[in-house]
Amino acid sequence: MDNKTNQTLCMILKGYPRISETFISNEILLLESLGFNIHIISMRHPRESFSHASIKKIKAQVDYLPSSIMKNIWPLGYHNLMLAIKRPKLYFKAFQKAGTRWARTRKSATIKHLLQAGYLVHKFLPGKNIVHFQAHFAHSPTSVALFSSMLSSVPFSFFAHAKDIYTSHRAQLREKIDMAKFVVTCTKYNQKYLSDLAGDTTTPLFCVYHGINLDYFSPKLNNTSCAMPYKLLTVARLTEKKGLSTIYHALALLKKRGIKFKHTLIGQGDDKNRVIELIEKLGLKNETRLCGTLTHEDVIGYYAKSDLFVLGCQIAKNGDRDGIPNVMAESMAMNLPVVATNVSGLPEFLEERVSGMMVSPKDSNALANAMETLLKDEKLREKVTLEARNRITRSFNNKILVQDLAQIYCDMIPGLAGCHDNIEKSLSR
Numbered sequence: 001m002d003n004k005t006n007q008t009l010c011m012i013l014k015g016y017p018r019i020s021e022t023f024i025s026n027e028i029l030l031l032e033s034l035g036f037n038i039h040i041i042s043m044r045h046p047r048e049s050f051s052h053a054s055i056k057k058i059k060a061q062v063d064y065l066p067s068s069i070m071k072n073i074w075p076l077g078y079h080n081l082m083l084a085i086k087r088p089k090l091y092f093k094a095f096q097k098a099g100t101r102w103a104r105t106r107k108s109a110t111i112k113h114l115l116q117a118g119y120l121v122h123k124f125l126p127g128k129n130i131v132h133f134q135a136h137f138a139h140s141p142t143s144v145a146l147f148s149s150m151l152s153s154v155p156f157s158f159f160a161h162a163k164d165i166y167t168s169h170r171a172q173l174r175e176k177i178d179m180a181k182f183v184v185t186c187t188k189y190n191q192k193y194l195s196d197l198a199g200d201t202t203t204p205l206f207c208v209y210h211g212i213n214l215d216y217f218s219p220k221l222n223n224t225s226c227a228m229p230y231k232l233l234t235v236a237r238l239t240e241k242k243g244l245s246t247i248y249h250a251l252a253l254l255k256k257r258g259i260k261f262k263h264t265l266i267g268q269g270d271d272k273n274r275v276i277e278l279i280e281k282l283g284l285k286n287e288t289r290l291c292g293t294l295t296h297e298d299v300i301g302y303y304a305k306s307d308l309f310v311l312g313c314q315i316a317k318n319g320d321r322d323g324i325p326n327v328m329a330e331s332m333a334m335n336l337p338v339v340a341t342n343v344s345g346l347p348e349f350l351e352e353r354v355s356g357m358m359v360s361p362k363d364s365n366a367l368a369n370a371m372e373t374l375l376k377d378e379k380l381r382e383k384v385t386l387e388a389r390n391r392i393t394r395s396f397n398n399k400i401l402v403q404d405l406a407q408i409y410c411d412m413i414p415g416l417a418g419c420h421d422n423i424e425k426s427l428s429r
Contacts, residue, residue: 007415008037008128010154012120012135012145016042016062017055019293020237023210023326023398024136025054030402032059036409039128041120043067043141053297063124065116065144069108080118083151091118094150101143105169113140117147125152131415132156132181138164142176155181157412162344163241165190166319170197177203182412184405186210187323187345204412208405211398212326216300217333219389224382226307229260230375233306233336235299235327238269241320243312243341245278249364250312250371252282259372263288264306266299299327303334308375311340314361324349329396332356332388337381339370349396353380355388 009031017025028038038060044067066072084091098114125148133156135145142158149156157180165173165185174197177183182204185191191207198205232251236242244265251263265275265288272290279288294302303309309331315321324345331338332349338356340346350356357374359366374381410416 006037006129008039008130009409009413009416010039010041010128010130010133011060012041012133012141012148013043014137014141015044015046016040017046019295021136022054022296023212025058026213026398027210027402027405028060029054029058030398031406034402034406036406039063039124039130041065041124041144043116043144053295065119069112069115076115076119079122080115083118083122086122087151090151090153094118094147097150098147101172101175104171109140110143113143114147117144117151120144120148121151125154130154132409132413134158134409137161138173138176139168142180146176146179149179155413157182157184159183160185160190160194162190162323163320165193166315166321174198174201177201177205182206182408184208184408185323188348189345190323206408208408209324209396209401210326211396211401212329212333212392213398214333214393216296217303217330219333219335219385220304221335223307223335223337223385224378226375226381229262230308231306232261232263232308232310232371233266233302233331234263234310234312235266235302236311236325237267238265238271238275239320240271240316241314241322242267242269243314243361244271244275246312246314246341246362246364246367247310248275248278248282248284248288250310250367251284251287253364253368254372255284255287257368257372259375261287263310264291264302265289266291266294266302268293300330300334303331303336306336308371309336309338310367310371311338311346312361312367313341313343313346315343322346329392333392333396335385335389337374337385338388339367339374341367349391350388354384355391356384 040060040062042064045064066076098110102110133145133148133154135141135158138158138160145156177198178201180203184206186209188207191205194205279285311328313322321344328338338350340350341361342358343361350358352358357370359370
């Protein structure tokens with residue numbers, strides 16, 4: 001941005017850095033390359049002991065909010081009291097809004113989000129020339145952004161993704177949409193859901209895919225044929241919405257058919273013990289491997305040496321579901337054939353027998369059939385891998401998509417006026 005004004009976009013995140021959120025760190029890095037000045041506010045310290053290489057390239061200042069009330073009662077209390085004294089009218093309105101939102105859900109998190117916002121505005125806002133709050137995820141980060149906006153008169157917006165949309169209280173989410181300057185989401189499926197939920201709101205709702213950095217993904221050559229034992233790969237958090245049960249039941253069917261394979265699962269999650277029990281129950285211990293969480297570079301290595309990528313996504317009992325998993329797009333970019341379910345935004349890129357194979361969720365027999373077909377049919381493998389790579393190149397390149405996102409920020413945030421010229425200069429280098 002213009003060094004004279006140095007307008008700052010404040011990004012409020014659930015945690016930073018997070019291994020599972022490379023799309024956010026990639027977005028920040030690309031926005032910085034376009035000249036944006038960014039200040040990161042994280043609600044949690046990192047949980048992992050390592051991070052992706054791209055994190056080291058990010059220049060943004062990072063500050064952390066107190067993550068709990070009781071352990072941080074004094075600093076939270078001090079900064080909120082001082083803010084209430086300095087801006088009594090704004091603080092009273094925010095307090096009233098917190099009361100209204102608490103009455104809907106009876107969740108104490110609402111009070112914590114108000115206190116975190118007061119802490120943010122009083123401690124971190126002065127002198128930073130922050131002109132806008134942008135939250136990633138529609139749940140708690142957006143709640144903090146909403147209250148921070150009310151306490152500072154700085155507008156806010158948010159990027160809605162998946163779980164944060166479909167497990168949120170509908171009235172709470174509708175209110176956030178209505179109060180936001182604008183909303184961005186990552187699939188057309190999400191955009192329609194949010195539009196239907198918002199009703200006659202005047203808040204603009206944009207769809208911008210996250211995209212991936214194609215520089216990281218060199219397509220596999222000569223991947224039209226493969227032989228037993230087939231190397232199968234799944235990258236997913238160990239949670240209900242990932243449909244891992246469907247995958248393992250499908251693998252059990254393949255084993256009964258005499259098909260030899262090795263399946264690798266990369267990821268962690270609350271359902272780890274259940275997954276292990278299911279693997280043992282189905283007699284798949286010798287055919288499967290659980291790797292836990294790996295760096296992005298290591299995951300790319302697994303794409304390169306696998307024969308097939310498998311996802312079993314489904315809608316969880318609480319409504320949680322995926323958008324477009326970046327791991328699916330990454331596999332497609334690597335010429336690694338994909339079999340997945342037709343849930344949420346996945347069909348926006350994966351088309352049956354055109355760019356991959358799709359089946360209904362929770363249908364292990366259909367999933368097994370699709371895997372077998374795509375492993376054995378060389379002509380189909382060649383067709384879908386070529387089209388998959390083309391689709392990702394055309395429509396999921398984050399270097400192009402971030403320009404769309406940057407343009408939305410420039411158009412919708414008055415404080416960033418003049419940034420269009422900076423974008424043009426950056427693109428012409």
